[in-house]
Amino acid sequence: MKLSKPEEDALCRYIDRLDAMNLAVRKEFIVEAANLILQERSSKAIQSNPPTVGIHWIDRFVKRRKYRLMSQKQLDSNRQVAEDIPTVIEWYKKLHDIIQSEGIVADDIWNMDETGFRIGVGKDQLVVTKRKKAHYFGTPGNRESATAIECISAGGRVLPAFLVLCGIHHQARWYEVMKDHPDVRIAMSPTGYSNDEICFEWIYHFDEHSKKTTKGTKRLLLLDGFGSHHTYPFIQYCDRHGIIPFSLPPHLTHLLQPLDVVVFQPLKHYHVKAVDLVVRDGCIDITKLEFLGFIQDVRKQAFRQSTILSSFRKTGIVPLNREVVLAVMRARKPRTPTPEPAFSSPFSTPVTLRQMHRAATQLEDQFTMAEECNDGSMLLQKDFLASMGQFIRGAISNSTELIQTKKDLSRTQLAEKTRRQRRAMKNTSLQSGGVLTVAQGRQMAARKADIELRKAQRKVEVTQTRYDNALKKWYLEAAKKARSMRIAGQMGEMLVYSEKGGCRALRRVGR
Structure with missing residues (x-):
């Protein structure tokens, strides 16, 4: 399935924007973006199996839009090696002998x-760009x-x-x-x-x-x-x-x-x-x-x-x-570099909000003139249709570009959430040096966590014991004080109420 021209224009601006930010754009990213555009514009009935661009679409797109495939930087020189054919033949002979003798x-x-x-x-990677430099x-x-x-x-x-x-x-x-x-x-x-x-x-x-x-x-x-x-x-x-x-x-x-x-x-x-x-x-x-x-x-x-x-x-x-x-x-031979393609021309479709408003105003004026015009000027009709087409292309292009921006934002938010979750984990030192399997590392982390939990439980138990002892001591002191006040006549008769509603006099307070 193909993209329309406004959709391709939006995709090109998306590529150019990433390229200007020094974010490398590779072929697979462009294919993913194009497929997302097709998916967004397809009906809900086919969302489970959305249309995609063809296998060779990306190559045609790069050529049609005058992009170039360029390395991010110059490749390192080849390793200096001793490609000695007799040495290789001798090694294969020894390999054959050891395989045969040892079965x-x-x-x-x-x-x-x-x-x-x-x-x-x-x-180094090949990235899609319009730059002529590395x-x-x-x-x-x-x-x-x-x-x-x-x-x-x-x-x-x-x-x-x-x-x-x-x-x-x-x-x-x-x-x-x-x-x-x-x-x-x-x-x-x-x-x-x-x-x-x-x-x-x-x-x-x-x-x-x-x-x-x-x-x-x-x-x-x-x-x-x-x-x-x-x-x-x-x-x-x-x-x-x-x-x-x-x-x-x-x-x-x-x-x-x-x-x-x-x-x-x-x-x-x-x-x-x-x-x-x-x-x-x-x-x-x-x-x-x-x-x-x-x-x-x-x-x-x-x-x-x-x-x-x-x-x-x-x-x-x-x-x-x-x-x-x-x-x-x-058969080793040096490679001949591929000649660079020509640079492309700028876009003519309105891409900014101001250009969109200007196109909309022009469209309204021409529509008003068309209603007032009685001679049915073909020139006016052509101007009106041209402006209408220009405005529609701009609207489609901008809405298409918005799809990519929303996708990038959601992916960034998800990645940031994952990073926060990972870094929020308690970072306990398990062992100095040596080698651990993941299973061993997780067991050690679990044991350390269990030890920390037991330490915390012991602290809670000690604190609870201190609290209970302090409360008991407070009750005893209160009982002694109440008894002395009762004997001195400073406190009246103390009553104990039962759950059934009855009551009795408390004869003794404290020991």
Whole structure:
């Protein structure tokens, strides 16, 4: 289904407004906005299955409206690597030999690697804009490091996340945010990067979860040459638990490692989208809490089974085929940049409130003149129809733009409400250093909360006891005073009334 010209005009102004605010506009955001316009104008009868724009509509829209696809900043230069073909051939031979000699089943071949994040910073993205210069996207300044140690299998599986955060103390709020993912592990490091101790905790994490789906007798673990992956405790643990670590050649992980070649690219892409979204929703300070709030959704989108299977296929590991990589090495060529399209012309439809009032006044004047005119001037009719069309287009365009503004506002309000709820949680320090699963973190938080509750109950009990004792003492003092006054004749006879209405004299007051 197509948008009308006034609706497209409104959509263009929406894009230009976001672009002027340094909010990156990507294709999917434009498609979402266009579909919302179609949904708003459709009848209630088809709201359950509203119309949408076509698959190729966005490409035609960008070309028709003279927008350009531009990187937010220049790409980093390619890594300097030693693409040595004999080394690659030798590595594939060793891989074949180890698979054959140990009887490794394809589903038991795993690849692990680490990838770093800047919690509040994204990477380069193509954005829709009319600018000719590079686009710089304003994001929060949190450049704090975090590391994800990921592991995938040739059977299409992915292990629960193992995250390394920068800091010393585990905080209770993190585990409340991650409560739906009890198998996720969180480790603390002063730098946000892994070390020997954390890598050893990870191999235990790998063993615990990968052995549940093991089909053969041993598991083959492909990993890079990072020193922490080759410590004596790490290798010893692998030997004792049927895990065969198999190292990748140095400087060739971008060709041979499934995670590097295929999976980490969409992982970083979806992380950038998540950062963009929370920024667009009004978050000015992305902390660990926000990062933990969206990282599982990011992983879910990146670690699709089809993506994982493709990663092992494109690296020639499963099925084993070294020619896949060798062909890439032989065919590397530099890319030619695409020429830039021309700049577009400004809008002529009334877009401001003043222009709308001016068009309305002109329309009323021409309508009055048309009623008073007896000669049926064709020129007047044409002017009247032109003004009418102009006014209608402006009204449609402005109401359409209002839809996007209302959507942005509601999304911002919802995001702010979620952030307030998360930050309102009690932030108790659980443990200094070490590694915790989400389940363990929640258990520790619950135990600490229970301890705090018991302390509060004890305080209440002590206060209640003090109150009871003080009240008892007051009654005794009052009774003694009343007795002395009775004996001295200062107080008359005291009566005790029963529930049945009778009464009797109180003979004794106090002891």
